[in-house]
Amino acid sequence: MLDRNHVITAKNLSRADIETVLDRAAAIERDPPDRERHAGRLLGLCFFEPSTRTRMSFEAAIKRLGGDALDMGPVDSSSATKGESLADTVRVIAGYADALVLRHPSEGAATMASEFVDVPLLNAGDGAGQHPTQTLLDLYTMRENAGGLTDLTVGIMGDLKYGRTVHSLAYALTKFDASQHFVSPESLRLPRSVRYDLHEAGAQVREHDDLDEVLAELDVLYVTRIQRERFPDESEYRAVAGEYRIDAATMERAREECVVMHPLPRVDEIAPDVDATPHAKYFEQAHNGVPVRMALLDLLLDDADSGGAAGATDDSVNGGER
Amino acid sequence: MSERDDHELRVSKIQDGTVIDHIAGGHAPDVLAILGIDSSTDEVVSVGMNVPSDRLGHKDVVKIEGRELSQDEVDVISLIAPAASINIIREYGVAEKHRVERPDTVEGVLSCPNHDCISTEGEPVASRFAVLDDGVRCAYCETLIREDLAEHISV
Numbered sequence: 001m002l003d004r005n006h007v008i009t010a011k012n013l014s015r016a017d018i019e020t021v022l023d024r025a026a027a028i029e030r031d032p033p034d035r036e037r038h039a040g041r042l043l044g045l046c047f048f049e050p051s052t053r054t055r056m057s058f059e060a061a062i063k064r065l066g067g068d069a070l071d072m073g074p075v076d077s078s079s080a081t082k083g084e085s086l087a088d089t090v091r092v093i094a095g096y097a098d099a100l101v102l103r104h105p106s107e108g109a110a111t112m113a114s115e116f117v118d119v120p121l122l123n124a125g126d127g128a129g130q131h132p133t134q135t136l137l138d139l140y141t142m143r144e145n146a147g148g149l150t151d152l153t154v155g156i157m158g159d160l161k162y163g164r165t166v167h168s169l170a171y172a173l174t175k176f177d178a179s180q181h182f183v184s185p186e187s188l189r190l191p192r193s194v195r196y197d198l199h200e201a202g203a204q205v206r207e208h209d210d211l212d213e214v215l216a217e218l219d220v221l222y223v224t225r226i227q228r229e230r231f232p233d234e235s236e237y238r239a240v241a242g243e244y245r246i247d248a249a250t251m252e253r254a255r256e257e258c259v260v261m262h263p264l265p266r267v268d269e270i271a272p273d274v275d276a277t278p279h280a281k282y283f284e285q286a287h288n289g290v291p292v293r294m295a296l297l298d299l300l301l302d303d304a305d306s307g308g309a310a311g312a313t314d315d316s317v318n319g320g321e322r
Numbered sequence: 323m324s325e326r327d328d329h330e331l332r333v334s335k336i337q338d339g340t341v342i343d344h345i346a347g348g349h350a351p352d353v354l355a356i357l358g359i360d361s362s363t364d365e366v367v368s369v370g371m372n373v374p375s376d377r378l379g380h381k382d383v384v385k386i387e388g389r390e391l392s393q394d395e396v397d398v399i400s401l402i403a404p405a406a407s408i409n410i411i412r413e414y415g416v417a418e419k420h421r422v423e424r425p426d427t428v429e430g431v432l433s434c435p436n437h438d439c440i441s442t443e444g445e446p447v448a449s450r451f452a453v454l455d456d457g458v459r460c461a462y463c464e465t466l467i468r469e470d471l472a473e474h475i476s477v
C-alpha cells in the first residue's frame with residue numbers, strides 16, 4: 001500500500017489507502033494486537049524539531065505493537081549541528097531501524113529523505129508543508145463522530161496559510177467529496193499551491209471571513225491556532241484572533257451534531273466552556289493518534305515483511321475487518 | 323512549420339551553431355540568461371529583438387556561433403519560450419530543426435524561491451521541478467512558480 005511504502009503527503013493517499021488505515025485502526029481499538037506482533041522491530045525517531053506529543057504518540061504506537069523506538073535525541077546534541085546533511089543522517093539511522101519517522105523544519109524534507117532510504121519513512125511534519133499522519137487521525141475522528149466521511153460539510157477555521165495540518169486535511173477531504181468551507185482572516189487564507197491542488201482535484205471549496213456565514217451548515221468545525229508570531233505587532237494579532245475564537249455560546253448557533261476538532265495545542269481559540277459540550281472531540285482526536293499510528297506502522301511493517309508494497313496489502317485489508 | 327521568414331536574414335548567417343527562433347518578443351534576454359551568456363561571454367552571439375513575425379506578431383531570434391545546445395538547455399528554454407524552434411546549423415545549412423517540447427520535469431536548472439525548502443539547504447540533491455501547463459512546481463516543497471521563471475534559473 002501507499003506510495004513506495006512511505007507516507008509523505010496526504011496527496012499520495014488514495015481513498016482506498018485511507019480507508020485501509022482507518023479500518024485497521026478501528027480493528028486495533030476493538031481488539032488490541034498481542035504484544036508479540038512486531039516484537040524486535042525498531043522505529044527510528046528523527047525529530048529535528050521538538051514535538052513531544054507527536055514523538056510520544058509514535059513511541060507509544062510501536063511499543064504497543066511489541067516493537068521499540070530509537071530516538072536520535074534532541075537536535076542540539078545530534079550530528080545535524082555538526083553540519084551533517086539530513087540525507088546522511090537518515091541513511092545512517094535507516095541502517096539501524098525498520099522504519100523511520102521524520103520531523104524537520106524544512107519543507108520537502110520528508111520527500112528528499114525518502115529518496116535516500118529503503119525502509120518505510122513517515123513524515124511527521126515538514127515545516128509548513130505536510131503532516132499526513134495527523135490527517136489520518138483527523139479523518140478517523142470524523143468518521144467515528146460525524147457518521148462517516150462521505151458528503152460531509154466541513155468548516156476549517158484559523159491559520160489556513162501556514163497550517164500544514166489544514167493543507168493535508170483539505171486535500172484528503174476532496175477524496176470523500178466533502179464540501180469545504182475555509183474561514184480565516186484575509187491575510188491567512190490558503191496558499192496558492194494548496195488552492196492549485198484543490199482546484200485540480202475538483203474540490204468544492206468556499207472561503208469566508210466570518211464563521212457565522214456557514215456555522216449552521218457544518219457537520220465538522222476544525223479549528224486551528226492563529227500564531228502570534230505571524231503578525232508584526234501584538235495589537236494586529238489581537239484584532240484578528242478575537243474574530244476566530246469560539247465558545248459554548250458560539251456553538252449554540254451550530255447544528256446539534258456538529259463536531260468540533262483541533263489538532264492541539266490550543267491557546268484560546270476554543271474557550272474551555274466548549275470542552276463540556278457534546279461538540280468537543282479534540283481530546284478524543286489526540287487520543288486517536290495512537291491507534292491510527294499503530295495501524296499505519298502495522299501495515300507498513302507487514303508490507304516490509306512480505307518484501308514490498310504489492311505483497312500483503314490485499315490480505316491485510318481483508319484480515320482487518322469486514 | 324513551413325513558414326518562410328525572410329526577417330531571419332536581418333542577422334547574418336552563421337557557419338556552425340544554433341539558431342533559436344520564434345522566441346516571444348522581448349524574451350531573448352531570458353534565453354541568453356538560461357544559456358549563461360552575459361557581457362563576459364566570448365562566444366559570437368547575434369540577437370534580434372522584436373522582429374516582425376507572421377506567427378507571433380513580434381519575435382526574438384538568438385544565433386550562437388559554434389555551439390549546439392544540450393537537451394537540458396532546450397528543456398529550460400521551452401519553459402520560457404514554448405513556441406521556440408531550435409535550428410542546428412552545420413556548414414551554413416539547417417542540419418536539424420525542431421520545436422521545443424516541454425519536459426515533464428526539469429532537474430538542476432531552476433532554484434526554488436522558498437527559503438524554507440530542503441532543496442536550498444546544501445543537501446546532496448539537485449533541484450527538481452514538475453512542469454505544469456502554466457508554470458513549474460518544486461518537487462520537494464511544492465512551491466509554484468508561474469511568472470518570471472528566468473529569475474530562478476540556476477544553470
Ligand SMILES: [Zn+2]
Nearest residue numbers: 434439460463
Ligand atoms: Zn522547493
